[in-house]
Amino acid sequence: MEIYLVDDSADYRLLVRTIFKQFLPNYHLRSFQGGMELYQFLVLQSSPDYVGRRPALIVMNLKMPAIDGLELLKLIRRTPDNIVTKWSTIPVVILTHSSSAEDIQSCYDAGASSFITKPLEFEALKYLLETICHYWIDYNRLPVLSSAQVPDSSGKH
Incomplete structure (x- = not known):
């Protein structure tokens, strides 16, 4: 199973990779340094020709430069489904230092x-x-x- 980690901190990504290698070796972790990097990869994955692993779970930080976690979450939920992946149902866990009620509500709304x-x-x-x-x-x-369930190019089922 592939897990995507999106966090702008190289130290945090290294820490999480270390935990996965030592304690969670049954899961494959792919890390991304920011929202733009993951979104570009998701666009690639939406191609019918893509044959790589699909995410079973996305874990992301909220506060990141360029595309922050909230915007990335909205983009993920709007990414068109393909024959293998239904982006609206892939679990997305926000893992952040924030605990503000506004951030929590915004993320669940998105x-x-x-x-x-x-x-x-x-x-x-x-x-x-x-x-x-x-x-x-x-x-x-x-x-x-x-x-x-996969819409054709006209948006019809």
């Missing part, structure tokens, strides 16, 4: 699956990432996308 404040301690982060992966990938079930 289609976030979960909003979590980043823990400060290593063990707490490790436990949180294990919990997120187990819940969203191992236990959660997403609808299966059939070819009848």
Whole structure:
């Protein structure tokens, strides 16, 4: 299962990669340094010719330069479905230092699956990432996308 991590902090991405390598080796982590990088990759994945891994889960920071997490979330939810991926149902977890009620409400309004404040301690982060992966990938079930559900170029089913 592929998990996308989007965070503008190279140190944080390295920390998360280390946790995945040591404690969550059954999951494949792909990290992106910002919203623009992930969005460009999603556009590539929307091509019918794309044959790489699809995300089972997206974990992203909220406060990032260029395209922040809220804008990226809106873009993900508006990305056209294809034969393999229904972007509106892929779980997106906001993992951020923010705990403002306004940020929380805005993210859920935009289609976030979960909003979590980043823990400060290593063990707490490790436990949180294990919990997120187990819940969203191992236990959660997403609808299966059939070819009848994929809109053609005119937007019809």
